Amino acid sequence: MTNRTVTVARKDFEDAVQSKMLWSLIGLLVFIVGLIYFAVWWNVDSPEAIDIVGPASAIMQLLVPLVALIAGYLSIVGERQSGSIKVLLSLPPNRRDVVFGKLLGRSGVIVSAVLAAFLALVLLSLAVFQELPIVDFLGIAGASILTGTAFVGIAVGVSAMVSSRGKAMAGVIGLYLVFLLFWDLLTAGIYRLLEGELPAPDPSGQWEAWYVFLQWLNPIEAYAVLTDAVLGESFGAFTISIFAPQNVSDSDIIAGEVPAYLSDPVAIPILLVWFLLPVVLGYLRFRTADLG
């Protein structure tokens, strides 16, 4: 990473901070966190601060990826279509500086948004319950930041790869749907190719470890693995599962000994790969793109 990358990131962040869209996204996150808060407080008998954490974490699972994708999908292709990329690339920053500067700048945006939402959560918790389950909050904030930046990576990667806003939007919406709805079908397909049959649990209701790992590779599942580990409960992910087990963070579903690659912290490098890999692929495409 060079100074030029940081210069691009800084300008990008300054630009994004002025954006109405960013503030509406932060507002949406904070609003929904508040809504969840009061819904739980209203419905649960003698609620405690800890009761909030599970539902808040669950809603973050869907919202944070969405907000990150929206924050990132125009980052490069938007400048390409407007022509501001010509100004940017006439200056010393090169294409690599632009792609990775954008990744950093937009990551800053999503980190700010997540922190704002958690600040709201902390203030509400203190105001309503006069107590703060700090470890749980920090754990979920950390998982949200990792997941948010992973989805920023996906969005910036898509944005670097395509030549029009429409394609970028189609790309990120498509990927979001894949993670949410079709990951199960995709992994079932892989299972069938390798094993010659559709995935199914053994008679004791347990699954093969590698197949469970394939579920973990889905960044939304990886988030659930992390938050379930923090909360010590199994909320699982909101993804659609026809074949795969619903709750892949539960080690009881794994047949035989639990392999090291299915220990909870593995979800962190999985999210880091999602942060970087799409951007590297996007850069390889963008490096040779005709920007005239």
Next chain:
Amino acid sequence: MTAIDTDGLTKRFGEDVLAVDELDLTIEEGEVFGFLGPNGAGKSTTINMLLDLTRPTSGSATVLGHDIRAESQQIRERIGVLPEGYDLYDRLTGRKHLEFAIRAKDVDDDPDRLLDRVGLDPEDGDRDVGGYSKGMQQRLALGMALAGDPDLLILDEPSSGLDPTGISEVQEIVRAEADRGTAVFFSSHILGEVEAVCDRIGVLNEGRLVAEGTIDDLQREFAGDAKLDLTLEPTPDGVVGSLPDVEGVSGATVEDGFVRVRCADSRAKARAINHVEAAGATVADIQVEDYSLEDIFTALTSDDVEPPADGDDAAADAAPERAEVEA
């Protein structure tokens, strides 16, 4: 060292479009070069190749001695660019733009100096660029290009969106930069602009360089003779035959009711008139057909307009090249 040197630079888009065709150009350090051509001639494509925004199909080029593909980074550290068809960041102020350019170039420069240089008020600098007029945006982009006193300025249609005051300000800035020894590559489709500031001009049409030289060179090479039609009362014997003896007159013929004098240089017209009057003729009417650089430019760059000189140099030189491009 040369500022820009292109060698057979060629860009094709797909099978059919030959945007730039075997361009050979050399621009010396400190020179102001006018890159003239109608819209769509390939000027911006050429510039985009120099900036590594578009990759050449074949050929090569250096800018300030650095290869445009392998050493684009070093090039962009030392040049200032006003691109064509660019956009700025609507949500950032003018000053933020300049600060960004200064930081990106890693130079020590003052945003206020740059604002002043391009004729923007300090208050304008504190406003978001989204509220700028096209002319103000153009000034700001020029200010970003000037940050850090580059060795070469590449200006692609710098006058677009500017009012006449803005245009003459741009020209003053270009002259001042040239006086400091900065080379300027000035692209435009308007001859007047280029004529006003450039040492040398290259005319690009349909991807090919159809003429190159100083303004005087071009005038000499392409303008051909001016025509002076004199209606004489009476026409003394032998006067037409003796006209070619006058310095600068290249020929004289008797036409239907007038004498047509062809003059190779413009001062010859007065001498020709003095000559016929000395021979006893009264000049009853004068018609002059002169070829401005504008006519030359039009002839070099258009397909349907008749060339000004009857089958003269300009048309003869330009026409075969155009034919090749079309074929």
